[in-house]
Amino acid sequence: MNNNDYIIQVEHVTKRFDDNKVVLNDVCLNIKRGEFVTLLGPSGCGKTTLLRIIAGFTKPTEGKILLSGKDISELPPYQRPVNTVFQRYALFPHLNVYDNVAFGLKLQKVSEDEIDSRVMSALRIVGMNEYEERNVNELSGGQQQRVAIARAIVNRPQVLLLDEPLSALDHKLRVDMQLELKQMHRDLGITFIFVTHDQEEALSMSDTIVVMNDSVIQQIGTPTDIYNEPANPFVADFIGESNILNGTMKRDYLVNFMDKDFACVDKGFEPDAPIDVVIRPEDVVLHKEPKDGQWTGRVTSCIFKGIHYEMLVQTPDGYEIQVQNYSAFPVDSEIGMSVAPENIHVMPCKSLFNAIPATVVDSTHISMLGASFETTPLKLAKGTQVKVAVDFDKVDMLDDPADGIAEGQIRNILYKGNHYFIDVKCKNGTTIQVDTNDVWEDWDIIGIRIKPEDIRVIVSN
Numbered sequence: 001m002n003n004n005d006y007i008i009q010v011e012h013v014t015k016r017f018d019d020n021k022v023v024l025n026d027v028c029l030n031i032k033r034g035e036f037v038t039l040l041g042p043s044g045c046g047k048t049t050l051l052r053i054i055a056g057f058t059k060p061t062e063g064k065i066l067l068s069g070k071d072i073s074e075l076p077p078y079q080r081p082v083n084t085v086f087q088r089y090a091l092f093p094h095l096n097v098y099d100n101v102a103f104g105l106k107l108q109k110v111s112e113d114e115i116d117s118r119v120m121s122a123l124r125i126v127g128m129n130e131y132e133e134r135n136v137n138e139l140s141g142g143q144q145q146r147v148a149i150a151r152a153i154v155n156r157p158q159v160l161l162l163d164e165p166l167s168a169l170d171h172k173l174r175v176d177m178q179l180e181l182k183q184m185h186r187d188l189g190i191t192f193i194f195v196t197h198d199q200e201e202a203l204s205m206s207d208t209i210v211v212m213n214d215s216v217i218q219q220i221g222t223p224t225d226i227y228n229e230p231a232n233p234f235v236a237d238f239i240g241e242s243n244i245l246n247g248t249m250k251r252d253y254l255v256n257f258m259d260k261d262f263a264c265v266d267k268g269f270e271p272d273a274p275i276d277v278v279i280r281p282e283d284v285v286l287h288k289e290p291k292d293g294q295w296t297g298r299v300t301s302c303i304f305k306g307i308h309y310e311m312l313v314q315t316p317d318g319y320e321i322q323v324q325n326y327s328a329f330p331v332d333s334e335i336g337m338s339v340a341p342e343n344i345h346v347m348p349c350k351s352l353f354n355a356i357p358a359t360v361v362d363s364t365h366i367s368m369l370g371a372s373f374e375t376t377p378l379k380l381a382k383g384t385q386v387k388v389a390v391d392f393d394k395v396d397m398l399d400d401p402a403d404g405i406a407e408g409q410i411r412n413i414l415y416k417g418n419h420y421f422i423d424v425k426c427k428n429g430t431t432i433q434v435d436t437n438d439v440w441e442d443w444d445i446i447g448i449r450i451k452p453e454d455i456r457v458i459v460s461n
Helices: 047-055 097-107 112-125 141-153 171-188 199-205 223-228 233-238
Strands: 006-016 022-032 036-040 062-067 082-085 159-163 191-196 208-213 216-221 243-251 254-257 260-263 273-279 285-287 295-304 309-314 320-325 334-338 345-348 353-362 365-368 371-374 385-391 396-398 406-415 420-426 431-436 445-449 456-460
Touching: 006 047, 006 191, 022 047, 022 062, 022 191, 022 208, 022 216, 036 047, 036 199, 047 082, 047 159, 047 191, 047 208, 082 141, 097 112, 097 141, 112 141, 112 171, 141 159, 141 171, 171 191, 171 199, 191 199, 199 223, 208 223, 208 233, 216 223, 216 233, 233 243, 233 273, 233 345, 233 406, 254 273, 353 431, 365 385, 371 406, 420 445
Parallel strands: 036 191, 036 208, 082 159, 159 191
Antiparallel strands: 006 022, 006 062, 208 216, 243 254, 243 273, 254 260, 273 345, 285 334, 295 309, 295 334, 309 320, 353 365, 353 385, 365 371, 385 456, 396 445, 406 420, 406 445, 420 431
């Protein structure tokens, strides 16, 4: 695509704060004219910081922002043809609806006739043209949000930035406003960049979704692509419900997981390559007769969710499978389960173990993860830079950080059917992965311990 087709280009943007905390790490993103783009991710992933950099409220540490091909990284917010609708609408309580919307135009010394024409046009677009004399404190949350949008679009921006503008609304009003925002986007024909942590909101409104986590972009695609073809386990888990399982690609069109072989539609993997398998709960077919399924299980939970029943099924070999079905199966009933080949999504597995940068301290110690770990005897000189391998299930996580050798914080928890796969960010900034059967919470501060015999040098420089 020609660069002229992009209205916003984010080029290698990194943002560090004063404590050297990295909030955005080498982010690249191209946004087409007229697109409705949603930045989606959990709290702390960097999405709002990216929006603020595009708006000009925050400067990137590295990289630049282009608008229609021109570098605007140094331009202040008021010189950028963008407007922002914030989570807190920031309306002026002493002004009525009309004057709130007209405020920016008056600052620009626009003529009164043009102000009136543009304000009333903006209010019609958001359905507030009969409320122009109303005090904003007398409006509902949804009405205040419409006024905030009108105030933004009255300046005729090329790009409208929306920072979780629906988060303060109740569920029904949020759904209504989602539809209205999408219609406004069609009517205005300008670019919308929308920030949310709500997956349903992103799927229902967006042309393009940018999934973010831990300061980087995980995947960019249409809602259908993101849901049906997630790029990695994080995206699969974050977008909708998923069963994510360890597996092995036996050969083209044949995958093994839960110790069983299944036909699939994927190819191009090395024989016996480790992979992750994703099966959406709605794609699991249930059979009243266990013998009719590809595998069997016992229903342990059945909850009515309005349009379907959500069930948990325990297999004889210890896997827990989430299922959605229009029919309820009683708790403790034995059932069969099947999945069609096209509903088995296979993703490459990045690694089977942690590869951690380290430095030799002496013949029995290495420095890694911000601490000194004991090892089996080494025949390497002090100061030698190495990498070590530690299997995911050989990392001990401890409730009290003081009981560990190193300290870390849990940043992401993924349930993989019969165990948890956890990302732990250590104090020195290195992220490691852990397999565990224990239940933890996001953002827990933990101690990390690894036995000497479980630390092995794999690369020496």
